[in-house]
Amino acid sequence: LERAETLKVLAVDKTGTLTEGRPALIRSWLAPGVSQAEALALAAGLEQSSHHPLASALVQAAKAEGIAPGRVEAIQAQAGRGLVGLQEGQPVYIGAPAFLAEEGAPLPASILAELAEAGLTPVALARAGRWLALFGLADPVRPSSRDAVARLQGMGLRVVMLTGDQAPVAARVAQALGISEFRAGILPADKAAAIEELARLGPVGMVGDGINDAPALARADVSFAIGAGADVAIEAADLTLVRNDLNGVADAIALSRATLGKIRQNLFFAFIYNVLGIPAAALGVLNPVLAAAAMAMSSVSVVSNSLLLRRWRPGR
Incomplete structure (x- = not known):
C-alpha cells in the first residue's frame, strides 16, 4: 500500500479482469x-x-x-x-x-x-x-471497467492491457475501454517479461486473476489480484480486491497517496516547532512554558491532521 503511490505504469490482464471472464x-x-x-x-x-x-x-x-x-x-x-x-x-x-x-x-x-x-x-x-x-x-466487458480505466488514467497512470488474444480482439476491447496501449498474443511465460519491459518506464503495477498471471504479479512492484481469481494469483499478489471491480485498484492507489501525503504533512508538523524553537532556546529567549506548549501543539497537530483521513472515501 505504501509503494502504490509511486506507480507510473499499470499493466492489466484482459480476461477476467477487464472482462467478465465468462465468454x-x-x-x-x-x-x-x-x-x-x-x-x-x-x-x-x-x-x-x-x-x-x-x-x-x-x-x-x-x-x-x-x-x-x-x-x-x-x-x-x-x-x-x-x-x-x-x-x-x-x-x-x-x-x-x-x-x-x-x-x-x-x-x-x-x-x-x-x-x-x-x-x-x-x-x-x-x-x-x-x-x-x-x-x-x-467475453463481455465489465460494466465498471471503462470508468475505472478513465479514473486511473486521470490519476496520471499509463494503463497497458496484456492479453493472449490476437490483435483484432485486443484492439476491440481496448477501444471499448479507452486504452491506447496493449500487448496482444502474449504467452503466459512472456507476461513477466512484459512487466520487465514496462518497468523501464518507472514503477509498474500489475492486475490479474489467473494462474498464468502469477509470475507477472510476483515481478511487479505492486500487484493486485481480483478476489474471484485463482488462489495462486491471490497468493502472488500484494493486494487482493474483495470486489471484482478495477475501481478497487484506483481506490488503493488513491488511499496510498492520501496516506503518504498525511505522513509528509505530519513530518512537517513534527519538525517545524523544533526548527523554530531550538534556535530561540539556544539564544536564551524561549520561555520553558512556551517550549512545553510548542511540544504539545506538535503532537496535537500530528494527531489532528491524521484524523482528517477519516474524511477519505473510495471513489474520490
Missing part, C-alpha cells in the same frame, strides 16, 4: 462434412477438465444443446497453446489457430479473416492433421 460461443465455422454436434462433443471432451474460461464456454455451449462430451484420452496441456489428446487412437487438438498450424492442421485464411473482422476470440479444433471447426467466442 460465450457466438459463431462456429465448420469443415465440410463436420456437424456442429460432432465438433462441440469433441471440444467438450477435450475441455471438460480445464478451468480456463474459454474451455468452460465450450463445455457450457455443448451442455446447452444437450450434447454429451466425447470420449478423449491422454489429454495433455500445452501452456499458452491448447490441449492435445487421443480419440480412438487419433490425435486431436484444440487451441489457438497458430497451434493447429504448427501441428499440421492450418485453417483457411478466408475463415480466419472473417473471424478477425468479427473481433471474436478464436478456438480451433483439429483431428489427425485436419481442421474440424473454428469457434468464435466473446
Whole structure:
C-alpha cells in the first residue's frame, strides 16, 4: 500500500479482469462434412477438465444443446497453446489457430479473416492433421471497467492491457475501454517479461486473476489480484480486491497517496516547532512554558491532521 503511490505504469490482464471472464460461443465455422454436434462433443471432451474460461464456454455451449462430451484420452496441456489428446487412437487438438498450424492442421485464411473482422476470440479444433471447426467466442466487458480505466488514467497512470488474444480482439476491447496501449498474443511465460519491459518506464503495477498471471504479479512492484481469481494469483499478489471491480485498484492507489501525503504533512508538523524553537532556546529567549506548549501543539497537530483521513472515501 505504501509503494502504490509511486506507480507510473499499470499493466492489466484482459480476461477476467477487464472482462467478465465468462465468454460465450457466438459463431462456429465448420469443415465440410463436420456437424456442429460432432465438433462441440469433441471440444467438450477435450475441455471438460480445464478451468480456463474459454474451455468452460465450450463445455457450457455443448451442455446447452444437450450434447454429451466425447470420449478423449491422454489429454495433455500445452501452456499458452491448447490441449492435445487421443480419440480412438487419433490425435486431436484444440487451441489457438497458430497451434493447429504448427501441428499440421492450418485453417483457411478466408475463415480466419472473417473471424478477425468479427473481433471474436478464436478456438480451433483439429483431428489427425485436419481442421474440424473454428469457434468464435466473446467475453463481455465489465460494466465498471471503462470508468475505472478513465479514473486511473486521470490519476496520471499509463494503463497497458496484456492479453493472449490476437490483435483484432485486443484492439476491440481496448477501444471499448479507452486504452491506447496493449500487448496482444502474449504467452503466459512472456507476461513477466512484459512487466520487465514496462518497468523501464518507472514503477509498474500489475492486475490479474489467473494462474498464468502469477509470475507477472510476483515481478511487479505492486500487484493486485481480483478476489474471484485463482488462489495462486491471490497468493502472488500484494493486494487482493474483495470486489471484482478495477475501481478497487484506483481506490488503493488513491488511499496510498492520501496516506503518504498525511505522513509528509505530519513530518512537517513534527519538525517545524523544533526548527523554530531550538534556535530561540539556544539564544536564551524561549520561555520553558512556551517550549512545553510548542511540544504539545506538535503532537496535537500530528494527531489532528491524521484524523482528517477519516474524511477519505473510495471513489474520490
